Amino acid sequence: MAAFLFKTEPSDYAFADLVREKRVVWEGVSNNTALIHLRGVKKGDTVVIYHTGAEKSAVGLATVTKDPYPDPTLGDEKRVVVDLKPDAALAKRISLSTFKTDTVLRSTELVRNSRLSVMPLSAAHLRRLLELASA
DNA sequence: GCCAACGTTGGC
């Protein structure tokens, strides 16, 4: 089972909205690199939700409930979406500055390419993130 | 509010 990090601007859609609504169609990804990553997502994978803007922190966990499929509202086979359900909020949020300084997390795409909205996390990345989030 | 980094578009 793989892990990914999805970014969202909390004033548009926050992790709390996902918790309240119990499920979401993760739509609106148009960047080609992000779409390539999104097509690699599978049902059952773990997703770390990251808030951009004022928060700049990983805030919660979600699980993929449906494999990627084309956005039914767009009619474009390349513009895929996935369905998510919320898991727990992180006990401790992981700030971008922590990502940048942590010896494990500094190799995430989040640090390397600040504009990428969907990116894979290695097993080591996820393990380290969960370790920091529960500490 | 600014700007760096990256993508996209369109003229050639």
Place this chain on the structure above:
DNA sequence: GCCAACGTTGGC
């Protein structure tokens, strides 16, 4: 197919 101009994202 190249690249200049423009647009967007997101951190600062």
